[in-house]
Amino acid sequence: MAHDAGVSGSHWHVEVTDLLVTAQGPAGTPTPIVRDLSFGIARGEVLALIGESGSGKTTAGLSLLGYARPGCRIAGGCVRVGTTDVLALRRSQLADFRGANVSYIAQSAAAAFNPAQRLLSQVIEPALIHRLMPRREAEEKARELFRALALPDPVRIGERYPHQVSGGQLQRVMAAMALITDPELVVLDEPSTALDVTTQVEVLRAFKRVVRDLRTTALYISHDLAVVAQIADRIVVMHDGAAQETGTTGTILDDAQHPYTRSLLAAAAPRGVPETTDPPMPPLLEVTNLTAGYGHRRALIPVLHGVSFTIAPGRVLGVIGESGCGKSTLARVVAGLLPQASGQVLLDGQSLPARVEERTRDHLRAVQIVFQSADTALNPARRIGPILARPLRFYHGMRGITARRRVAELLDMVRLPRAVADRFPDELSGGQKQRINLARALAAEPRLLLCDEVTSALDTVVGAAVLDLLAELRRELGLAMMFISHDLSTVRAICDDIMILYAGQRVELGSRAALRQLPRHPYTDLLLSSVPQLRPGWLDEVGSVHLREASGEPSLDDGVRPCAFFRRCALRIEGVCDRATPPLRHLSKGGMILCHRDEAELSRVEACETVDLASDAPTIHGCE
Amino acid sequence: MNHDTPRGRRRARPSPVALAAGTVVVACFALAVFGPVLAPHAEGTIVSRNIFAPMSAAFPLGTDYLGRDMLSRVLYGARFTIGVALPATLLASGTGTLLGMLAAVRGRTLDAVLSRAMDTLISLPTLIFSLVVVAALGSSITVLVLTAAVIYTPGSYRIARSVAVDLSATDFVKAARARGEGGLAIMLGEILPNMVMPVLTDFGLRFVFIVLLLSSLSFLGLGIQPPYSDWGGMVRENIEGLSAGAPAVIVPAVAIAILTVSVNLLIDNLPGRGSRHRGA
Numbered sequence A: 001m002a003h004d005a006g007v008s009g010s011h012w013h014v015e016v017t018d019l020l021v022t023a024q025g026p027a028g029t030p031t032p033i034v035r036d037l038s039f040g041i042a043r044g045e046v047l048a049l050i051g052e053s054g055s056g057k058t059t060a061g062l063s064l065l066g067y068a069r070p071g072c073r074i075a076g077g078c079v080r081v082g083t084t085d086v087l088a089l090r091r092s093q094l095a096d097f098r099g100a101n102v103s104y105i106a107q108s109a110a111a112a113f114n115p116a117q118r119l120l121s122q123v124i125e126p127a128l129i130h131r132l133m134p135r136r137e138a139e140e141k142a143r144e145l146f147r148a149l150a151l152p153d154p155v156r157i158g159e160r161y162p163h164q165v166s167g168g169q170l171q172r173v174m175a176a177m178a179l180i181t182d183p184e185l186v187v188l189d190e191p192s193t194a195l196d197v198t199t200q201v202e203v204l205r206a207f208k209r210v211v212r213d214l215r216t217t218a219l220y221i222s223h224d225l226a227v228v229a230q231i232a233d234r235i236v237v238m239h240d241g242a243a244q245e246t247g248t249t250g251t252i253l254d255d256a257q258h259p260y261t262r263s264l265l266a267a268a269a270p271r272g273v274p275e276t277t278d279p280p281m282p283p284l285l286e287v288t289n290l291t292a293g294y295g296h297r298r299a300l301i302p303v304l305h306g307v308s309f310t311i312a313p314g315r316v317l318g319v320i321g322e323s324g325c326g327k328s329t330l331a332r333v334v335a336g337l338l339p340q341a342s343g344q345v346l347l348d349g350q351s352l353p354a355r356v357e358e359r360t361r362d363h364l365r366a367v368q369i370v371f372q373s374a375d376t377a378l379n380p381a382r383r384i385g386p387i388l389a390r391p392l393r394f395y396h397g398m399r400g401i402t403a404r405r406r407v408a409e410l411l412d413m414v415r416l417p418r419a420v421a422d423r424f425p426d427e428l429s430g431g432q433k434q435r436i437n438l439a440r441a442l443a444a445e446p447r448l449l450l451c452d453e454v455t456s457a458l459d460t461v462v463g464a465a466v467l468d469l470l471a472e473l474r475r476e477l478g479l480a481m482m483f484i485s486h487d488l489s490t491v492r493a494i495c496d497d498i499m500i501l502y503a504g505q506r507v508e509l510g511s512r513a514a515l516r517q518l519p520r521h522p523y524t525d526l527l528l529s530s531v532p533q534l535r536p537g538w539l540d541e542v543g544s545v546h547l548r549e550a551s552g553e554p555s556l557d558d559g560v561r562p563c564a565f566f567r568r569c570a571l572r573i574e575g576v577c578d579r580a581t582p583p584l585r586h587l588s589k590g591g592m593i594l595c596h597r598d599e600a601e602l603s604r605v606e607a608c609e610t611v612d613l614a615s616d617a618p619t620i621h622g623c624e
Numbered sequence B: 001m002n003h004d005t006p007r008g009r010r011r012a013r014p015s016p017v018a019l020a021a022g023t024v025v026v027a028c029f030a031l032a033v034f035g036p037v038l039a040p041h042a043e044g045t046i047v048s049r050n051i052f053a054p055m056s057a058a059f060p061l062g063t064d065y066l067g068r069d070m071l072s073r074v075l076y077g078a079r080f081t082i083g084v085a086l087p088a089t090l091l092a093s094g095t096g097t098l099l100g101m102l103a104a105v106r107g108r109t110l111d112a113v114l115s116r117a118m119d120t121l122i123s124l125p126t127l128i129f130s131l132v133v134v135a136a137l138g139s140s141i142t143v144l145v146l147t148a149a150v151i152y153t154p155g156s157y158r159i160a161r162s163v164a165v166d167l168s169a170t171d172f173v174k175a176a177r178a179r180g181e182g183g184l185a186i187m188l189g190e191i192l193p194n195m196v197m198p199v200l201t202d203f204g205l206r207f208v209f210i211v212l213l214l215s216s217l218s219f220l221g222l223g224i225q226p227p228y229s230d231w232g233g234m235v236r237e238n239i240e241g242l243s244a245g246a247p248a249v250i251v252p253a254v255a256i257a258i259l260t261v262s263v264n265l266l267i268d269n270l271p272g273r274g275s276r277h278r279g280a
């Protein structure tokens, strides 16, 4: 497609000129949150709007629907979709226009569906409301869209309720709802951000195909350059409410001019701390054969199955796995919040009591947990100062001026202004809250930090800044960490060793370097090949992913625990993998895996079919 | 590089509604203390042969069914209405909140015992329960306060417990537990500050219920004993004047309405942070 960036003219199908959106500022004065924004989208083109949160992407996207969030106002400019001047529409006309001519796909599909209604009736609703087609025809069309979006069982999936499909499937059903009216423009707001990598690939692939086949004009809002690289024809980079740079996907990726774009690229590019090879030390934390779950002792629903690992002082262990595999559960057990069913947690070679109440204050101080969601981890009714002062008093008996001085030091440490101490948590941004969360853990002067998805709710740039901070703190304070994430590139940026969990089993454990080499556990391989790359066309190259529900295979007899990955595994051996416990194999590259296939077999098959994405310079291995 | 975007600081200022309601509430409380001093007549004396007299210069709020000065009676009555309802509500709300929080934080056994006990209490018919208690112990301010408190504690308990259960599942409470904090510190430091708003809202509601309970007790002759009367009692004793449109029945009813509505308006419009974190 040869649309020249910057050339404005009537050939744009959708055109935004000099958009100005203001919000009510603290003193009642309107402050611009989007200003001087102009861009055009040609018919059938996908334009990406990229930037971190607070940069005004969503605000700009919503203005294409003629909508401003409460407290905001579209104060100037022009928005044209097809032949419609959107900002000139009256309220009643807007209602007709939205849904029929422009539709919106939000980050969380779950919030957009009524849990009590079947999917199909919700999907066809826009078509019925706007009287675009009779019900029968709409249902037929919905099924076609389900098929195009690669949903399983497209004919009958519409009969299900929202909770009966997975998050990735629901996101695709939502796309069907958005497309049912053949809109002139679809606005997709971070539609794959909430998904796991392996799921995200499927969703992206489905979106891309539909958008291409139907020649839909789309605005794709995201903070993830790698995702955008797969799907967009052109990119507008936003920062602070204004467009910083506009260009085709290729030029933005290869030849970014604006410093902000470069910082985005740098934050998205794979990085890593220098490889450290410390002399072996006695482990700080040792976890042996840990089994844990929820429910009562009798009716325990196990989540973790026989997980073992060690963390040496000052080392960082990354824990990866998809949602629900038991990562947070592991952190909870180590922190003493959830007593294990069996297995041991040892600190300095001493067994830690299972329950937090039985641990000594020194034990507690040494292991601190930083929770997944910064929003709920800080008490909304207390100011930051007292929140940070609490552990100081609890562990170190500090109060008054000493405590206040230490709070200021802690704020310095996490690079926040000292005045933040007087604020309440909801007066801070997501990234700032996460820093406070971290500061509270650091106040204890721990030796081991359990970080549960500390950056997953943050945008790339803010998240990268928090990661840098963690890496620095680790160097300065000699902290050991267990770093939990579902995002491989994050883990790779900071961890020495990486453990991969699948359905509560430790399927692979090895150093970061070892993970980069073949052979790998088949699940690791799938995971690695699912991480979007900053390379347009990557999406078309990756092999089809086996997307099925993760499920622990039932234990057959006592002690027999077949491979949980069996149903999704391309290398499975019927009758073996689903019958017998996979053996623990130590690989020659270092590290260990849990698999029935031996090293030679794995190497052969993986080298043949995978793109080696783990290395910093991806190469495609040929088949011998 | 830190691209975080802090939101502006918002300091809450009391709204005009809160100010107005607060003024009325304070005025009512002042009446409860200074009413007898301000009243032109003693509360029991019959000052006119005219019963259910309309408003006049001599009797600004008319007279009651015995020809007593309504202004004086209303001024005296504030003492009983507020003097019984306020401590009773404080007691019910305080006990309910404390027990609810304990049940939520202290684990299953205590929760089961307390919840069972509260369910039993709530299943007792209010009036029969009061009747038995007052008949057994005699009617005094203390007995009335305690009876009303016992009757309305379970309601407060249920609200407080459900809010506290939600709060104990939050990450900031988990963080406190992981830190090794004891139950008391978690209750006071983490949970209670977030319960202020729901508890206050509940307080306003209970206050209304207790004022109404008092008037029904007076009606049955179990409340404040004649010649004294609380506002609710005055409505009941003058109810025959209703058809005549006598102020004697309307004025105390309006007084009750003003008191209860302004207490609730004040609570709903309190400035501050709690309001935005209900049930967090």
Ligand SMILES: Nc1ncnc2c1ncn2[C@@H]1O[C@H](COP(=O)(O)OP(=O)(O)OP(=O)(O)O)[C@@H](O)[C@H]1O
Pocket: A294, A295, A303, A321, A322, A323, A324, A325, A326, A327, A328, A329, A330, A372, A486
């Ligand atoms: N309190 C609980 N009671 C019962 N089951 C639970 C509880 N918490 C988690 N689970 C279940 O345990 C399993 C593992 O949950 P966990 O939170 O450890 O996953 P996770 O790997 O951290 O996922 P995510 O990436 O989504 O945070 C899931 O199936 C979850 O539904």
Ligand code: SF4
Pocket: A521, A522, A523, A563, A564, A565, A566, A567, A569, A570, A571, A572, A573, A577, A582, A594, A595, A596, A597
């Ligand atoms: S044990 Fe079998 S099913 Fe499991 S990962 Fe290995 S080859 Fe695949």
Ligand SMILES: [Mg+2]
Pocket: A327, A328, A329, A372, A452, A453
């Ligand atoms: Mg988790």
